[in-house]
Amino acid sequence: MSGLRRELGLLSLAAVVFFNVSGGPYGIEDMVPAFGPGLTLLLLVLTPLLWSLPVALAMAELGAAMPDEGGYVVWVDRAFGRFWAFQVGWWSWLQSFVDVAVLPALFVEYVRFWWPAMGGLERWGLAVGFIALLTLLNVLGVRPAGRAAVALAVAALVPVAALTVAGLVAPRRAPWTPFLPEGGALGPELGVGLAVVMWNYSGWDTPSTCLGETRAPERAFRRALFLALPVVAGAYVLPVGAALAGADAAWSTWQTGALPTLAAELGGPWLGHAVAAGAVLSTAGLFLSLLLTNSRLPYVLASGGLMPAPLAAVHERFGTPWVAVLVSAACYAAFAVFSFRELIVLDVWLYSLSLLVELAAFLWLRVGAPDLPRPWRVPGGLGTAVVVATTPALFALGAMATAGWLDTLVGVVAALTGPVAYAAFRRPVAPVRAA
Helix, strand or coil: CCCCCCCECHHHHHHHHHHHHCCCCCCCCCHHHHHCHHHHHHHHHHHHHHHHHHHHHHHHHHHHHCCCECCHHHHHHHHHCHHHHHHHHHHHHHHHHHHHHHHHHHHHHHHCCCCCCCCHHHHHHHHHHHHHHHHHHHHCCHHHHHHHHHHHHHHHHHHHHHHHHHHHHCCCCCCCCCCCCCCCCCCCCHHHHHHHHHHHCCCCCHHHHEHHHECCHHHHHHHHHHHHHHHHHHHHHHHHHHHHHHCCCCHHHCCCCCHHHHHHHHHCHHHHHHHHHHHHHHHHHHHHHHHHHHCHHHHHHHHCCCCCHHHHCCCCCCCCCHHHHHHHHHHHHHHCCCCHHHHHHHHHHHHHHHHHHHHHHHHHHHHHCCCCCCCCCCCCHHHHHHHHHHHHHHHHHHHHHCCCHHHHHHHHHHHHHHHHHHHHHCCCCCCCCCC
16 A cells, blocks of 8 residues: 555554453443353453454464455455455444444543543543544554554553452452342343443454554564453453452442442552553553554555545655544544443444454455465364354354344444445445555
């Protein structure tokens, strides 16, 4: 892709992966009263093994074989052609409106730890400033954005580590009891519960969109994925378990934004302030990194003649797709008026749909393009590749099947905008390929 600069190193890419998937335990507190301490911890342990690891393995192989800007859009184009490449790019971009829109509100929610009397105007001003500052940083270049992601990841994780130590020093109870809430039933809430857990462990494919801006991407992407995976899992399980073991606050009262209060109870006011600061900086890292990776979708589609040409513009000085960045940020700001609970199932529905096509491309290329150079591949032959693809595919289908009729209807309508947009935007140029 002309004008882009390869300025993302391994550590920066690993930080981008961390934020594309997780960002730490901030915002996960609602899971505990909804599912009970035991089930929450079990889901947080099993999901990365059965959902995240297989996806990361498949994406690592494809990234090694085709380390191009656009990532999974290019991979699907190679397997199934322009139409399906556009669909996964379009669906993923729409899904990012939902995924990223929650972050300004979450940022404001954690700032309330210091400013509990914040009014509506102040909330709006903080959210707008948050979006503007991080958008500007993205326009200024992939190198400063990557370095900022590293700094923000460290700042988000250090308070979490301190909270974990404080909670485990003198545990008061087994963190997994009770397993379920009193009278808890999994039936009606299964779809939302599955969506919440998958959402917190999703996004391993997304950083592939900026491989054309990564140094030695055929190696760096795989190493970044496998470096981030244990960090993500540990950043969920350890602090949640420690807080459940050591805090006096009833687990049934936990809610979004409760982690700083729990930290203050475990380690004193200083730890509460540190965790609140970590949460605020985590939301900044999430927005920064998700804007970085998702803005490359309209850019690469426009470069392939599948979206309006201005979206393919690259800033002469900074080497960034600045129009795509600004348009994406504007869309995220517009969607921020909706609440997290209204959007999460749609988020996972669209993500699952795109991921199913990506996993199908992984298998199709294994069979249909055996001579494609693969500097690294999932070990174990075709049988292992089938297991790697079908395990997360079953998770995705399960989340879609249990989403509820309204969310399914909205998901289907959103998905059907893909063929319409393809017909409207397509220009007769070369296939979606990175230069």
